[in-house]
Structure formats: structure tokens, C-alpha cells
Amino acid sequence: MKITSPSFSDNAHAALGDANLQKALLNVEKGFIGKRLKAAAALPEFEALRDEGRDLKNHVLAHLDLYLEAFERKVVASGGQVHWAETPADARAIIADICRRLGAKTVTKGKSMISEEIELNEHLEAIGMRPVETDLGEYIIQLRGEHPSHIIAPAVHLTKEQVAADFRRVHTHLDPARDLGEAVTMLGEARTVLREQFLVADVGITGANFLVAETGSTVIVTNEGNGDLTQTLPRAHIVLATPEKVVPTLEDVDTLMRLLARSATGQEMSVYTTFSTGPRRTGDPDGPEEFHVVLLDNGRSAMLGTEFEEMLRCIRCGACINHCPVYHAIGGHAYGWVYPGPMGSVLTPTLVGVDKAGHLPNASTFCGRCEAICPMRIPLPRMMRAWRTREFDRALNPATQRAGLAVWAFFAKRPRLYRWVNRIAATVLTRFAGKRGRIARLPLAGGWTSVRDMPAPQGGTFQDQWKARRRAAAATDSETRR
Amino acid sequence: MTARDAILAKIRRSLKVGGADDGDRRAAVAERLRVHAPGLVPARGHLPARARVDLFVTMAEAVSSTVTRVASADAVPAAIADYLRSHNLPQAIRRGADPRLAALPFADQPQLTVEVGASRGGDPVGLSHALAGVAESGTVVLTSGADNPTTLNFLPEHHLVVVRASEVVADYETVWTQVRGTWGEGQMPRNVNLITGPSRSGDIEQTILLGAHGPRSLHLIVVDDLEPTDS
Numbered sequence: 001m002k003i004t005s006p007s008f009s010d011n012a013h014a015a016l017g018d019a020n021l022q023k024a025l026l027n028v029e030k031g032f033i034g035k036r037l038k039a040a041a042a043l044p045e046f047e048a049l050r051d052e053g054r055d056l057k058n059h060v061l062a063h064l065d066l067y068l069e070a071f072e073r074k075v076v077a078s079g080g081q082v083h084w085a086e087t088p089a090d091a092r093a094i095i096a097d098i099c100r101r102l103g104a105k106t107v108t109k110g111k112s113m114i115s116e117e118i119e120l121n122e123h124l125e126a127i128g129m130r131p132v133e134t135d136l137g138e139y140i141i142q143l144r145g146e147h148p149s150h151i152i153a154p155a156v157h158l159t160k161e162q163v164a165a166d167f168r169r170v171h172t173h174l175d176p177a178r179d180l181g182e183a184v185t186m187l188g189e190a191r192t193v194l195r196e197q198f199l200v201a202d203v204g205i206t207g208a209n210f211l212v213a214e215t216g217s218t219v220i221v222t223n224e225g226n227g228d229l230t231q232t233l234p235r236a237h238i239v240l241a242t243p244e245k246v247v248p249t250l251e252d253v254d255t256l257m258r259l260l261a262r263s264a265t266g267q268e269m270s271v272y273t274t275f276s277t278g279p280r281r282t283g284d285p286d287g288p289e290e291f292h293v294v295l296l297d298n299g300r301s302a303m304l305g306t307e308f309e310e311m312l313r314c315i316r317c318g319a320c321i322n323h324c325p326v327y328h329a330i331g332g333h334a335y336g337w338v339y340p341g342p343m344g345s346v347l348t349p350t351l352v353g354v355d356k357a358g359h360l361p362n363a364s365t366f367c368g369r370c371e372a373i374c375p376m377r378i379p380l381p382r383m384m385r386a387w388r389t390r391e392f393d394r395a396l397n398p399a400t401q402r403a404g405l406a407v408w409a410f411f412a413k414r415p416r417l418y419r420w421v422n423r424i425a426a427t428v429l430t431r432f433a434g435k436r437g438r439i440a441r442l443p444l445a446g447g448w449t450s451v452r453d454m455p456a457p458q459g460g461t462f463q464d465q466w467k468a469r470r471r472a473a474a475a476t477d478s479e480t481r482r
Numbered sequence: 483m484t485a486r487d488a489i490l491a492k493i494r495r496s497l498k499v500g501g502a503d504d505g506d507r508r509a510a511v512a513e514r515l516r517v518h519a520p521g522l523v524p525a526r527g528h529l530p531a532r533a534r535v536d537l538f539v540t541m542a543e544a545v546s547s548t549v550t551r552v553a554s555a556d557a558v559p560a561a562i563a564d565y566l567r568s569h570n571l572p573q574a575i576r577r578g579a580d581p582r583l584a585a586l587p588f589a590d591q592p593q594l595t596v597e598v599g600a601s602r603g604g605d606p607v608g609l610s611h612a613l614a615g616v617a618e619s620g621t622v623v624l625t626s627g628a629d630n631p632t633t634l635n636f637l638p639e640h641h642l643v644v645v646r647a648s649e650v651v652a653d654y655e656t657v658w659t660q661v662r663g664t665w666g667e668g669q670m671p672r673n674v675n676l677i678t679g680p681s682r683s684g685d686i687e688q689t690i691l692l693g694a695h696g697p698r699s700l701h702l703i704v705v706d707d708l709e710p711t712d713s
Contacts, residue, residue, distance in 0.1 A: 030688065223694070
């Protein structure tokens, strides 16, 4: 996938002006936030489970090499194979080899963000195979030649009218005059079209929410059942996963499962939680004959032991995205790569470089909601700040910004001068604003005032007001004590 | 150096491990895998048997499963025939070789055709027997194999699942104890499916609709095999 993160500002600007997108984005707040809150409140142990989840993942990361070895042993013992891939190119080659050996023509796919990371569809097409996304959202964006705009709701940026237009454009074997006014009709149409693909597929590729070291199982969590048809009907099931998905035991999956659906969609439990272990057994009437797990590192191992290690606890629930005011405003595509929102702002610079993705950790209001709701208690704001620091240290941010920071630093280190200048600035701005109390144009901040007015300072500077309040509080305090 | 060794070496380098303390780390991992201790288990499902079954039914209905409770296994074929009639479906189902399903008195419903084996996509209704029900979330647990082929869980539009009341457990942890008892420590059948309601999607404008790729309806037939003395 072409990285457009460097043009984040332009992307965001375009997104703000996109009427369809703005309409569709209203569904994010409406669809996720209240439901999560309700589901979390309905389970008294939810907050304690978050602590357990965090500790569990920390334990796994500290013993990651050993759990991966244990997982591999169990996969092999149950008749499957583990393929290790350091880079996206390695993972693509492994998958292409398996598909070629089986003479695959149609390859069905369950939802996998890692397959986006390695541009798997493009490469399968290049070697003459037909990858078919089977998650409804993924299918819709595949028809449009787009990429997911959300890690669990890939087509959340679209209105149902846009989806209807795509179905009409692509499903030309159906009556052009059919009614596609309701989402339920489109769901039925996609079900029929994709059912044929499931039945002819030669290879099925899924991601994994968890890998279980105890049993060599891979686990997927879905609501549609597409991941299950993808892995059960073809001759081979390929699982594409990254190393940090491993957990020790089945009981550990329980802990994370209780956090995942509640945080993601506000469900008590997703509809299908599927444990897959090895290929079909002797006497089994269905299931794949081959079972392959492709373990892709792509930079994860290098995050261990750094200030970004905690990001590896992420279970990809998407809650940070659902609660992010920046995401609500611009949607996922503006972020310019696979992972949007706060988790993407931390992960993308790690995987593609801060030189390309430095804008992302800056696109934050630092409201802290993401950390407040993260089921794995990942300190996302702290890590975004760490990226900002690195960006500054490597002089990657623009000269004007650096100059501005230098000016601010000069005053900040001289507190008396800082207060004095602030007082003058407040007075000047108040005068400048006049009776309206708002400033329509500010020199050096024209971009900011071009779309909004700057409210004039009211009263003294923050520090003056703070001091006055403290004094008043102290006075009341001694008054009461007396 | 293979990719495997390279990745493991990178992990060890980043973690600054692999030296003398490695024995302790290995012991800690082996112990955790051997003991597989439950973590924090929510109290919700921990109820006396009858109340646990009631919770299971409540939770299942909350996720749009439908439920029929019957007094004994002998009443299952009639419950199936009723379901098919009330949904205007042909009197035909497909099931696996599970002896508990094979023992049902299907002869009581002469109009009902029962085929046996995996589905290839042409069956409107599949019948399975659950390994267990989980009260905590109204989930049914199905395991792959000739007894209950996995295709029956996903291809038919209607999925009927028989659950014994005595096999409705409080939590997933109890299910794993049962799975280990049947398949052995560290062993699993090809698939263990935890199914919580019928298939659904919210991918168009975040409106939840039932019947995406899997069954449009999940109908649970709960057989009351609890002892009269069970509270």
C-alpha cells in the first residue's frame, strides 16, 4: 500500500471537505462509544480484567522467544507447519509458493490487517490468482480499489448509497433495476455472490487474533462467519500472524476474549470465536487438508526493549480509534497507511519510519481518551510524545515550527520575562479584538484563523489568574480553620 | 541463518536475554503451560444448575438466538419439526454422526427427512449437538469431526443446536477442562467453535443485520436432563 502519511495535512484537509465521509463518520461515535460503555458497565470485573490483560501480555513479551518455540512445536505436532518471515517480501513469497504448489486460482480471505501491511492482494493478482475478500466491509472496499479506513470496520467511511452504487457497478449479472435502498438487501446480495466464491476457493487465508502456545491453535474472532467458511472449505488454510499474538494457554485467551469484543463493538462476545489446530484429522468429513502459519516479524522484534514495547500488547480492538476526536473528524484514510487513529499514530512510525509518518503522532489533541479506554492500558499519548521528541531530535519537523519552539523555549527558560511578555500579549490581544471579543486574523497563524476566530483573552494571564485563585483559596482555608 | 533463527535471535537481543538466566525463563514458561491456571473468572455464571441454565437462555436470547426448552431428548424431533413448520421450511435437516443425535426418535416424525454427513452448501437446515453451553454469554461450544461436521455450523441458513442442561457450564474455563479431558493435555480437535448468536454484520453504516455469511438463525434446543434434586 502506497504510504501517503507524509501528505497528512492535505489528506486531512480533503477529508474535512468530503461530505459523504463526514456523514459516514457520524456512525463511528453513534455506533461504538455508547455500546462499549454499556458492555463494560455490565461486567463488574471489567477493570480488573484490563489489569490482568496488561500483565498477561507483559509476561508474554518478556518470554516471547520461548512461547513462539512452544507454539511452533505444537503446530507441527498437530500436523501443521510454521513459516517464519522477517519481511513482507518473505511472507508474500511463502504464501505465493503454497498457492502455486496447490495450483490455486481463487484465494478467499478473512479479515487480516497484516495482509494489508504486506499488500498481499496486489501480489496474488500479479501472479495470476484471484484474491477475494469475504468480510463484508473488506469486500466493499476491494470492489472500490480502496484500503480499510478502520481496523475493525473497514468500510465505515462509506454511506449505504455509495455501497449500492458499487454493487450496481460490479454485480452486472443482476437486474439493474433491483432495489438496493436498504442495507439488508445489499447484505443478502453480498452473501449470495460470496457464497459462490467460498465454494470454489482453493486456498483460504485468515489472520489471527491469538496464537495459543499450549495447543498450537490459532484463534479468529468474527461476527459474520466469513473467516470460518474461508478456512473450512478450501484445501489449505493459511494463517497470517505476527509474533506478539501468542499467548500461553487457552485460559489466557479467555481473559483477552472478555476484553476484546466489549472494547471493540460493545458485544459481550463476538458471534464466532474459532480455535483452529492443524489440518483436518483422519475421519473428519470437512476442514482443510493443509494448515500453515506464517509468522511475520516486520519490525516487531525491534520494538521490544524500547519505549514502544508496550504497543505490542495491542489486541486490535479499535477502541482508541472509535474514541479519537481526530479520527472522528478525518476518518482513517487521511492517516495514509494501514493503521489509523492513536494506535496507528504510534505503530506507523515504528513500521514505516518517523521520517514518513512524523505527522501522525502530531495529529493528536492529547485528550487522553485512548489511554483511558484501551483494554490493554497502553500509554498511547506517552508514546506519541516520544515520537514527537524523536522527530525533533532528528530535525524532521519544519523549520518554522522549530523556530517557533526555539522562541518559546527562550522565554520558558526565563520565567519573569515569560510572565511579563504574556501579560503584554494578553493586553494587546484584548485591545486588538475590540468589543467583539474575537480576533478574525492573526499574523503568523493565518492558517488557523482562516477557518475560525480566535477568542480574545479574558482577564489576566493564566498564571496571574492561578496565583489569584490560590491566594483566595488560602484565605478561605485559614478563615475556615479559624 | 534461517528466518526462524534470525527472528528469535532478534527477540532475544532486544530482550537482552539468552544468557545464564535462560533456565529460569524456560522453567517459568514450562510451568505456566503445564498448570494453565485460570485468570480472573467473572462471577456471573457461577450459579446453581437451574439458575445457570436460565442465565444461559437469557444471554442466548439477548444475542438473537432462539431457544426451545424440552423435558427430555425424546422430545427433540418434535421440537425440530415444529421449528421447521413455523419457519415455512421443508421438513428436511442434515446432521453429523453424533450418537446422541442418532439415538433421537426421528421415527416419531415420519415426514422429516434426516440426512447424515458434512454439508456442501445445499442444506437449508443443519443440526448439531453441542459439547457444552456457556452461561456467562449464552455461547454454544461445538467441536469438529464426523460427529458434528464444522460445515453444518456455517453453511445452512438455519442452525439447530441441541444442548443438554447438565452440560451448561458457568464459564469458558470449565469448557477447556472438559476439552483436555476428552482430547488430552495440549490437544485439540481441528476446530473448536464458540458460537454466540446467529451471523451478523454492521459493515454498512454500522447497522447490525443478521445473516451475513453464516446462519441467519441459531436455534438452541435445551434438553432438561437435570436431576429433580438439582437446585
